[in-house]
Amino acid sequence: MTLIKLISDTLAMGKQALVFVNTKRGAEKAAEELAHSIRNVQLTELSAEILHALSKPTKQCERLARTIEKGIAFHHAGLVQKQRELIEDNFRTGDIKIICATPTLAMGVDLPAFRSILKDLKRYGHRGLEYIPVLEYMQMAGRAGRPKFDSYGEAICIATSEAQKDELIERYLKGDPEDIFSKLAVEPVLRMYVLSLLAAGFVRTKKQLFDFFSKTFFAHQFEDLGKINALIEKILQLLEEWEFITSSGSQDFTSALDLGNEHYKTSLMGKRVAELYIDPLTAHEFVLCLQKAASMKTTDFSFLQMVSSSLEMRPQLKMRVKESEEIQQELMKNEEFLLAGEPSLYDYEYDSFLDSIKTTLFFSEWIDEKDEEYLLERFNIRPGEIRVKLDIADWLLYTSEELVKILNFKPLIKDLSKLRIRIQNGVKEELIPLLKFEQVGRVRARILFRNGIKDVADVKKADFSTMVSLLGKNVAIIVKKQVGQDFAKIEVKENKRKGQISLRDY
DNA sequence: GGACGGTGAAACTTCAGGTTGCCTC
DNA sequence: GAAGTTTCACCGTCC
Numbered sequence A: 001m002t003l004i005k006l007i008s009d010t011l012a013m014g015k016q017a018l019v020f021v022n023t024k025r026g027a028e029k030a031a032e033e034l035a036h037s038i039r040n041v042q043l044t045e046l047s048a049e050i051l052h053a054l055s056k057p058t059k060q061c062e063r064l065a066r067t068i069e070k071g072i073a074f075h076h077a078g079l080v081q082k083q084r085e086l087i088e089d090n091f092r093t094g095d096i097k098i099i100c101a102t103p104t105l106a107m108g109v110d111l112p113a114f115r116s117i118l119k120d121l122k123r124y125g126h127r128g129l130e131y132i133p134v135l136e137y138m139q140m141a142g143r144a145g146r147p148k149f150d151s152y153g154e155a156i157c158i159a160t161s162e163a164q165k166d167e168l169i170e171r172y173l174k175g176d177p178e179d180i181f182s183k184l185a186v187e188p189v190l191r192m193y194v195l196s197l198l199a200a201g202f203v204r205t206k207k208q209l210f211d212f213f214s215k216t217f218f219a220h221q222f223e224d225l226g227k228i229n230a231l232i233e234k235i236l237q238l239l240e241e242w243e244f245i246t247s248s249g250s251q252d253f254t255s256a257l258d259l260g261n262e263h264y265k266t267s268l269m270g271k272r273v274a275e276l277y278i279d280p281l282t283a284h285e286f287v288l289c290l291q292k293a294a295s296m297k298t299t300d301f302s303f304l305q306m307v308s309s310s311l312e313m314r315p316q317l318k319m320r321v322k323e324s325e326e327i328q329q330e331l332m333k334n335e336e337f338l339l340a341g342e343p344s345l346y347d348y349e350y351d352s353f354l355d356s357i358k359t360t361l362f363f364s365e366w367i368d369e370k371d372e373e374y375l376l377e378r379f380n381i382r383p384g385e386i387r388v389k390l391d392i393a394d395w396l397l398y399t400s401e402e403l404v405k406i407l408n409f410k411p412l413i414k415d416l417s418k419l420r421i422r423i424q425n426g427v428k429e430e431l432i433p434l435l436k437f438e439q440v441g442r443v444r445a446r447i448l449f450r451n452g453i454k455d456v457a458d459v460k461k462a463d464f465s466t467m468v469s470l471l472g473k474n475v476a477i478i479v480k481k482q483v484g485q486d487f488a489k490i491e492v493k494e495n496k497r498k499g500q501i502s503l504r505d506y
Numbered sequence B: 001g002g003a004c005g006g007t008g009a010a011a012c013t014t015c016a017g018g019t020t021g022c023c024t025c
Numbered sequence C: 001g002a003a004g005t006t007t008c009a010c011c012g013t014c015c
Helices: A002-012 A024-036 A044-051 A059-068 A081-092 A134-141 A162-173 A187-199 A206-214 A217-222 A225-241 A268-276 A280-294 A300-308 A321-337 A350-366 A372-379 A383-407 A410-425 A429-436 A442-450 A456-461 A464-471 A473-481
Strands: A017-020 A072-075 A098-101 A115-118 A122-125 A128-131 A154-157 A245-248 A263-266
Touching: A002 A017, A002 A024, A002 A098, A002 A115, A017 A024, A024 A059, A024 A072, A024 A098, A044 A059, A044 A081, A059 A072, A059 A081, A059 A372, A072 A081, A081 A383, A115 A134, A134 A162, A187 A206, A187 A225, A187 A263, A187 A268, A187 A280, A206 A217, A206 A225, A217 A225, A225 A245, A225 A280, A263 A268, A268 A280, A268 A383, A280 A300, A280 A383, A280 A410, A300 A321, A300 A350, A300 A383, A300 A410, A321 A350, A350 A372, A350 A383, A372 A383, A383 A410, A410 A429, A429 A442, A429 A456, A442 A464, A464 A473
Parallel strands: A017 A098, A017 A115, A072 A098, A115 A154
Antiparallel strands: A122 A128, A245 A263
């Protein structure tokens, strides 16, 4: 109620506002409630554009389109890039008046508004609902006030009770922001930097490494160089064990002066890992998996599971309680094809392992041509999140291909590159030949295939009029041109043949 | 007497985001 | 911790 009043007041002033909430669902709900109270706004065109951002709208697209029509948007990581851009651009032009958002909006984009309304100052964390850091509060509150249009801005926190009101004032209005901590100490990051520095030839000895890190913000902050050096030492040992680097020179220390002076060299593999920019631990685990793969029967599931188990893929899709049985079943079905090891049932890692299986299943369904709506329903993953996961999988599969080349496991290269194309496009293997064509993705390739046009030769043979009925005139011309047939100048009427499935019907 | 349906209380679930990785000419 | 969802006991109605 308070929120609606605040918003209608903002609108009456002819101003815009951002509303920050703590969950995606919350953002959608708030936007819907607000949209419900709006009368005389009708952004039909924009709404349609938002709705058709994907080849087939999902429930999320429909919800968004409905609120957008009223000039109200919700904004979170579940939206695809195009929708986010449309919202941001149209907020800047002033067509969209209100955005209800998760912290996405405060982090990246520069979108100032007259009012910044902070509806939730608590968020689910390790210990239940926790107050968000003061720094984050400042990020969100700082969105208020547009330098070009307003001489000031208003940031408004909504308290849930009188008692909370005082708490908010003390904590946020009067409070100091937290200290900033270096993230370098996190092992994956340190692993990558140590290897990179060596691979780039920036440093060659342990001593130089110690030196380098002693000049970082991390060292400045902790002051305890001994601790940092011990960490670096441990990482060097691992990198050597994994055969990414080798050390040479004074191994048996004849004098204390030699300590830290042995030279490190990066192996071919180590150099590539550094270039690929993945965590050396992931690379090492991939190497083990790929070695295993070279000597067993593998399926798509195998490689997708390998990729889904990596740190890079985190957070994985979370297994819901009621899915437990189903996931376990799928696991049993595919057990013989697993590449990444299965932890013991009592290991605390086991939950994460099941999550990785769910993630693997999600990828499997994607390359089985399931659409976004299905994936949303089945896996509770939204379109925007799908894109992010696919992008990471693509990169990791590319990395695997490169590792396989160095390992010289030639037969695996083909499997991996096929899988990669399928991940990029979300298609079954049979459509791969058609994807070579510009302007042909999963949807058009499937239409062609269903009508008996299955590869380059078929496209060459196919009637132009058939192609037009399937793909539309413009796309048909572009596709035909790619097999050396120029229909651009020939005037052709679009005559849809009976019984054939056209793009529009799909 | 039993099938069915409606109701509400209790129990159970779920919960933000993301940078740049690479290259195929 | 709070909002949303599912489960379940309980009751009344109808056949």
